[in-house]
Amino acid sequence: MSAPTITFNGTIPQQYDDYLGPFLFEPYALDLADRIDYAPVTNVLELACGTGRLTNLLLERLPSSAQLTATDLNPDMMAVARKRTLAPNVTWAVVDISAIPYEDNQFDLIASQFGFMFVPDKLKALTEIHRVLAPGGKLIFNTWGAIQDNTAWAIVNKVLHAFLGGNPVPQHLGPFSMADAQVVLQALTEAGFHHVNATSVKKTGLAETAAIAAQGFIQGLPFATAIQEKDPSLLPKIQAAVEQEFSAQLGNHPLRTPLHALVFEASK
Template identity: 35%
Template sequence: MSSTDKVFAGSIPKLYDEYLVPMIFSVYAEDIARRVAARSPTVLLEIAAGTGAVTRAVAAALPRGIRYVATDLNEPMLAVAAQRQADDDRIAWRQADGMALPFGNAEFDLVCCQFGAMFFPDRVKAYGEVKRVLKGDGTFVFNVWDRIEDNVLTHEATIALGKMFPDDPPRFMIRTPHGYHDRDVIRTDLERAGFRDIAIETRTEISRAPSAEYVAIALCQGTPLRNEIEARDASKLQAATDLVAEALRARHGLGAIEGKIQAIVIEAR
């Protein structure tokens, strides 16, 4: 993983929340919320909360009287999340590293994490931290993206950017968001961390956007892919965005576009 893969700063958090959340994250946040609500937790922790897509969905699905701690490594992402969330005294926002959770042993009924596990440098260690803070009968609910070929618009954008930078194509999407999809590896990592009751399933959805330009902005400017583009040539960010938009228009036409997205959802006890 590149050192810039985990950097969600500058204008990225706002664009991420405005563009990416409705395009690809909301539908999976609702799925996580349904799974969390089915467990009826009273004290829960969210890791890698980002701009709060899951937090908002889970909070809406749970009753009064719960305690909900939402964390993220990047404070700029949490700032957007806290601003977007209606006043809710059940929720505490806290900057935290998933590799070293600042909580006591057996403190939570449930831990959830949406599309964050791919960013952990040592997943077995991170899963061990989750197990440590969970009560004995607690549940870990999380998801990761499936391979990039099963996530159509992101795959097409990555191919297009490779044509702009043929000698050093940006590989953030392949390397990190879509780099941890082997179910056997995921299961083994969880087992090494001490989890035994593990359920893994594939969930396919459709991503929809009002235009190719919308998708291009979301991916090229609202994710750490932006850091990779600017590292190659900071003056080419808009040109790269335009190139991706044109490639998507060529394949999907003018106006609204859609494409398959696919994730892997895991529940471990």
């Protein structure tokens, strides 16, 4: 099976935000936002802002004089994010994390939620981030921990293998490609960062129903594009199978699933 490009476009971003946002991403956006010391911050860069859940929380907490540049590689994701806020101190830009189009030493805080895992050359991206971060500036981001600690993800992976013979998303670019904290800490050090640390954060994902969670996973992620390209008739079948497994293993009305992420912090 050929590996698809990892893109969040078309109907995927709105499904991602509506069905996965409250379930998977809002709890960890709150966790990241609450870890930041906003008092000294004047110029912030958010990378891979997605549909803007962390963006909104940053804007609520930043001093009114601070400026936030929110960026993503996928314009359709940012289109959803831009509907969330009319804040005057945010600008939006399409940015590739591996080639950041800003001057050296420009930002005193760089933040990102669940975005770095999809970057092909992670060390190059971290080196670029180090370049645009001001001396003394802080970097904070999160990634998913091991898939076996994220039961809903593991169920989806098993169903995809059953229907497709494998996961259509290449694993070196997948959600769990930065699940080894020691590897990420070493990359941060190689990129020039200091005071690097990782924190394990476990939460419980809560979805109103198994059907809502299944729709989010299958139609709100790049799985949808890969399945459509292979055989569109498989999409409802895979979604129904995921819903059935979710209901059997995680419950329904509501669905509860363990979640595990890693938070990385570093300084320049």
